[in-house]
Amino acid sequence: MQKTDYGKIANTYNKRYVENYLMNIERELKSLISTNNYKNILEAGCGTGRWINCLNHDDFNIYGLDFSLEMLSIPKQKKHDLNIINANAVEIPFKDNFFDLIFCVNAIHHFPDKKKFVEESKRTLANKGMLAVFGVDPHIDKDWYVYKYFTGVYENDLKRFPSLDQLKILLPQGGFENIKIKSVENISVKRIGQEVFDDPFLEKHGNSQLANLTEDEYQKGIEKIKNQIEKNPQTVFTTSVIFYLVTAKKI
Numbered sequence: 001m002q003k004t005d006y007g008k009i010a011n012t013y014n015k016r017y018v019e020n021y022l023m024n025i026e027r028e029l030k031s032l033i034s035t036n037n038y039k040n041i042l043e044a045g046c047g048t049g050r051w052i053n054c055l056n057h058d059d060f061n062i063y064g065l066d067f068s069l070e071m072l073s074i075p076k077q078k079k080h081d082l083n084i085i086n087a088n089a090v091e092i093p094f095k096d097n098f099f100d101l102i103f104c105v106n107a108i109h110h111f112p113d114k115k116k117f118v119e120e121s122k123r124t125l126a127n128k129g130m131l132a133v134f135g136v137d138p139h140i141d142k143d144w145y146v147y148k149y150f151t152g153v154y155e156n157d158l159k160r161f162p163s164l165d166q167l168k169i170l171l172p173q174g175g176f177e178n179i180k181i182k183s184v185e186n187i188s189v190k191r192i193g194q195e196v197f198d199d200p201f202l203e204k205h206g207n208s209q210l211a212n213l214t215e216d217e218y219q220k221g222i223e224k225i226k227n228q229i230e231k232n233p234q235t236v237f238t239t240s241v242i243f244y245l246v247t248a249k250k251i
């Protein structure tokens, strides 16, 4: 699997949250924690800390783990008391049965071995602990203009992102039960013509899909968009994405 260079993405990554703060995911996460009174919590693939920063650290212990030092340097700039760890989500450096909740947001598609991540989550979660996976499923939702204009991006996403159906199989096989799936955030944006260039997701290092392209592949996609706008300045560029939450309890 192609490894995304998050060193190049880190500095501009948070632009996406200026564009859309994904408040429903935040609400859902806070509700999961307060309803179940979880005390030891891990975010796997915490990146720039959007989620660990919004949680109240006085009420519980929260740890953020990420592969990329550059991504981890961003939350450090904000708060110095965060428990952040530079590590791989498929080798969680914690003792058995330690966490009540392990969650990841928009990250599982990067983990090189999803089965190993599920196994590691099971090992480090306490009995009845919860694994919560927030993410998109391009196998279902594909109405994103980037897929149309950049060759190979959609096919690559189908390989990288586990589908909801795959998770429904993977989680019970990894020792989890009570699998629940719901949609938590519905993003629907239409940009007309040149407005598309205001989209932070269209920058070369605005997301892993475009960052994984060569400069040449990226420029070809940009040219296709420009040609289309020349042909029809009123072209609609649609981004229609749903974030799902999959929860499972350790047996």
Ligand SMILES: C[S@@+](CC[C@H](N)C(=O)[O-])C[C@H]1O[C@@H](n2cnc3c(N)ncnc32)[C@H](O)[C@@H]1O
Binding pocket: 006, 044, 045, 046, 047, 048, 049, 050, 051, 065, 066, 067, 068, 071, 087, 088, 089, 090, 104, 105, 106, 107, 110, 111, 112
């Ligand atoms: C799209 S970002 C999501 C960051 C954060 N969860 C958020 O929603 O803003 C994906 C993150 O996963 C991290 N990542 C990729 N592979 C990883 C791995 N094997 N172990 C830990 N983190 C990983 C990347 O470094 C990156 O910070």
